[in-house]
Structures are given as C-alpha cells and as structure tokens.
Amino acid sequence: MNTGSAASRAAAARAWEPVLDLAGPEGLDLGEQILAVAHQVAVGSLSAPLTDPGRPGQDKADLAHRLFHGRVDDRVVELLQALVRGRWSAPVDLISALHDLGIEAILTGARSAGxxxxxxxxxxxxxxxxxxxxxxxxxxxxxxxxxxxxxxxxxxxxxxxxxxxxxxxxxxxxxxxxxxxxxxxxxxxxxxxxxxxxDRVVADVVSAVPLSDVQLGRLRALLVARLGTDVEINATLDPQVIGGLKVVVQDQVIDSTVRHRLEAVRSALAG
Structure with a gap:
C-alpha cells in the first residue's frame, strides 16, 4: 500500500478508533460486518467506482451509503464512507484496508473482553x-x-x-x-x-527440539534488547534444522541452524 492509500487508511482509522473503543466487545460483530463488506466490495467489482479519483469524495460516500445502509451497522457504513472519501492509488488497497480494519475490530473486541x-x-x-x-x-x-x-x-x-x-x-x-x-x-x-x-512484535523461532522455558526466556530477553520492543515468541519444531535456531522477526532473519551452516559450506565448495 503506497503513500496515498496509506494516508487515506490512516485518516479513517484515526476517526474509527474512538468508535471502536466505545463499542467494547461489540467489536466482534462490527469486525465481521466490515469483513463482509470487504467481500461484497471485492466480488461485486465495487472497489473501482468507490475509489475512482475522477469522482468527488462525497459522491463516492453517497454511493457507499446507498449500497450498504440498512444492510450493516451504521457505524460500519460511516467507516466505509470515511475511507472512500480519501484517495486510493489502487482499488485493491481499499479492500486490503477494510480487511485490516475488520480484523483489528475483532481483536479489539477480544481485548475488551479480556x-x-x-x-x-x-x-x-x-x-x-x-x-x-x-x-x-x-x-x-x-x-x-x-x-x-x-x-x-x-x-x-x-x-x-x-x-x-x-x-x-x-x-x-x-x-x-x-x-x-x-x-x-x-x-x-x-x-x-x-x-x-x-505493543509487541511476533518472532517466529524454529528449532529441532523444544526449547525450555529458561531458553525461551533468555531468547526473548535478547530479542527485546535488540529490537527495543516487547516480543511474542511463536516457537515451532523442524527436525530438519538439525540444531541451532532460526529466528524471523519483522524483516529480519537470524539463521544459526546447523542445516544453514551446512548449506553454506556446500555452496562454498561448489563455488
């Protein structure tokens, strides 16, 4: 999602955030409705007219109202109207934004419910x-x-x-x-x-054998120190790594597995 689309999504999200906070556990229902709207926009080929840069923003907002008023919660209609008033670099960016906002609404509802x-x-x-x-x-x-x-x-x-x-x-x-x-x-x-x-990131950790709670705690502390933010570790097993760890977090890959080192040796010998 490039700068223009990201700005439109961010502006709508800022306006939506207090509405979602007030909704509390209703976020689940609102999120499901947003995802349903995203599906209808996609399968109904509605994203192009709803993001057409040649149409005034209010005209697109009125179209969104005609399409979905009475079919979903008024708060969801208002969110869609806020989104389509913005400028979108590609129609698919609107659908992607709706997906993220729908997922976030469900998750925020879960947070409200503990x-x-x-x-x-x-x-x-x-x-x-x-x-x-x-x-x-x-x-x-x-x-x-x-x-x-x-x-x-x-x-x-x-x-x-x-x-x-x-x-x-x-x-x-x-x-x-x-x-x-x-x-x-x-x-x-x-x-x-x-x-x-x-307020944390996910670190995927792959090892050949299960890590102990002590090992996971040490690894988490190292990642927190390196990244400067809280870290949630998602640990999985893969016997093919043989030994060591592979850690993937955001765009960073830390591969200290035996398999990776063997592959590096084979590449060096072949070269």
Missing part, C-alpha cells in the same frame, strides 16, 4: 496444526476445485470446538480470503495485528 492473548495463542495453534497436516492445509486453501462455504464448513468442523468465537471468525476469514502465501500467510497477518495491539 481474551486477546487467548485469541493470539489460538491463532498460533491453528498455524501449527496446518504446518503439521499438509492434507488439511491443502483442503483449506482456496482453489478452483473447492467452494468457499465448503472450506469454511471444514474449518468449523476441525477447529470450532476448540476456539473462541473471535478466533473462529478470524480463521473463517483466513480460509475464505485468497492471498499470496495462502491460509498460513493470512494467519500470520492476524497474529501480527494482534501483537501490534499489545
């Missing part, structure tokens, strides 16, 4: 389950051979009994939304937004 950390851990749990079950991961991925409602039904059957309603709503979005990187990337997007609401 369940945000639980939701974050459940998202990590779903990610781990898909990482270790290739067949399930493939079944949940959007494709021409599967229908969205069938994928959603499968996700609900597999995870519904184990997740809070907030987490399940987010997993449904992850399964329904097509994105580069598929469902795992969508889950990561949700986890990053959850961490941001708690």
């Amino acid at each position: 369940t945000l950390e639980q939701v974050e851990q459940e998202i990590f749990g779903v990610s781990a389950a898909l990482e270790h079950d290739r067949e399930l991961r493939r079944a949940l991925e959007p494709s021409r051979r599967s229908r969205g409602r069938d994928r959603v039904r499968l996700a609900q059957q597999v995870f519904g009994a184990h997740l809070t309603s907030s987490t399940m709503s987010l997993v449904v979005w992850c399964v329904r939304h097509r994105a580069e990187g598929g469902v795992p990337r969508n889950l990561r997007r949700v986890a990053e937004l959850a961490a941001r609401l708690q």
Whole structure:
C-alpha cells in the first residue's frame, strides 16, 4: 500500500478508533460486518467506482451509503464512507484496508473482553496444526476445485470446538480470503495485528527440539534488547534444522541452524 492509500487508511482509522473503543466487545460483530463488506466490495467489482479519483469524495460516500445502509451497522457504513472519501492509488488497497480494519475490530473486541492473548495463542495453534497436516492445509486453501462455504464448513468442523468465537471468525476469514502465501500467510497477518495491539512484535523461532522455558526466556530477553520492543515468541519444531535456531522477526532473519551452516559450506565448495 503506497503513500496515498496509506494516508487515506490512516485518516479513517484515526476517526474509527474512538468508535471502536466505545463499542467494547461489540467489536466482534462490527469486525465481521466490515469483513463482509470487504467481500461484497471485492466480488461485486465495487472497489473501482468507490475509489475512482475522477469522482468527488462525497459522491463516492453517497454511493457507499446507498449500497450498504440498512444492510450493516451504521457505524460500519460511516467507516466505509470515511475511507472512500480519501484517495486510493489502487482499488485493491481499499479492500486490503477494510480487511485490516475488520480484523483489528475483532481483536479489539477480544481485548475488551479480556481474551486477546487467548485469541493470539489460538491463532498460533491453528498455524501449527496446518504446518503439521499438509492434507488439511491443502483442503483449506482456496482453489478452483473447492467452494468457499465448503472450506469454511471444514474449518468449523476441525477447529470450532476448540476456539473462541473471535478466533473462529478470524480463521473463517483466513480460509475464505485468497492471498499470496495462502491460509498460513493470512494467519500470520492476524497474529501480527494482534501483537501490534499489545505493543509487541511476533518472532517466529524454529528449532529441532523444544526449547525450555529458561531458553525461551533468555531468547526473548535478547530479542527485546535488540529490537527495543516487547516480543511474542511463536516457537515451532523442524527436525530438519538439525540444531541451532532460526529466528524471523519483522524483516529480519537470524539463521544459526546447523542445516544453514551446512548449506553454506556446500555452496562454498561448489563455488
């Protein structure tokens, strides 16, 4: 999302934040509605007229009102109107902004209910389950051979009994939304937004064997000192790393695994 789109999203988000804070646990319902609006804008080819730079902002806001008034909460309509009054570099940027705002609304509702950390851990749990079950991961991925409602039904059957309603709503979005990187990337997007609401970042840590609580504590302290912010560690296992750790946080990769060192030696010998 470039500068123009980012500015429009930020302006609408600033106006939306106090509304969402007042909504409290209703954030779940508002977030689900925002994601539903994003879906309708995408499948109905509405993003182009709603972001047309040749149309006055109020004209686009009036169009948004005609399209969604009475179908969703008035607060959601007002948010969409605030968004479309801005300038967007590409129509898809509006849809992406709606996705982020919808996810953030669900997460903020969970924070108001005191369940945000639980939701974050459940998202990590779903990610781990898909990482270790290739067949399930493939079944949940959007494709021409599967229908969205069938994928959603499968996700609900597999995870519904184990997740809070907030987490399940987010997993449904992850399964329904097509994105580069598929469902795992969508889950990561949700986890990053959850961490941001708690003023911290997510560090993915891969090791061959489970790390002890002491080791995790030391690693977290090192990362906090290096990054200057609180860190949530998402630890996963991969026997193929052989030994050592691979840490991915934001755009940084720290790879001290034995596998990585062996690959470097092989490359040097081949060169």
